[in-house]
Amino acid sequence: MAHTLYIVGIGPGNPDYVVPKGLNLIKHATVLVGSERSLEDFQEPGQITYPVTGKLSLLAEQIEHELNSHDVVVMVSGDTGYYSLLPYLKKKFPANPIEVVPGISSMTFAFARLNEVWHDADLMSFHGRQPAPEKLVYEAGKKMGFLTDPEYNPAHIARILIDAGWPKETRAAALERLSYDDEKIVDSTLEVLTELEGFGHSVMVVLG
Incomplete structure (x- = not known):
């Protein structure tokens, strides 16, 4: 019988925000895959582990x-259906049983x-991509949420808007390290965020 590939969303990263089924699968896994940080947070003694790096083809072979x-x-950060490895893994293992356990994005x-x-809200990403300009047009009452990266951080995005x-x-607002003890939230205005430093890998929310 073919073995199952489980894709488990671990939410923002803090184990308190992982659904119980996901935690149970992680705890009892023989083979556990995830970012280096998630492996540090979740792996159990004796598990076979593989870190997710930029070499996805090697990871697929493993x-x-x-x-x-x-x-x-x-393990994938956030929710399995929101900018995760799920599409890649489905493409690589089309004939393999897959079970998806969602998380909190x-x-x-x-x-x-x-x-x-x-x-x-209109949810978009500046992480490794750019939304179409027409999606950023101002409308009174418009809400937007962005994933950011070090180049397109909240300060850069605020200036674009x-x-x-x-x-x-x-x-x-710019929000970083959500759910962790060193969580940072700056809830202000676009003008203030243009001078904000850091917050490379974060979330930015705009409430028009």
């Missing part, structure tokens, strides 16, 4: 080898931290 003998649990967690709903016609006094 997973394929292990699936010959064991189930494999792959950093985006939904960010809106929760701001006591805001996100069902009416102001140049696109967004009022400087628009409420905007």
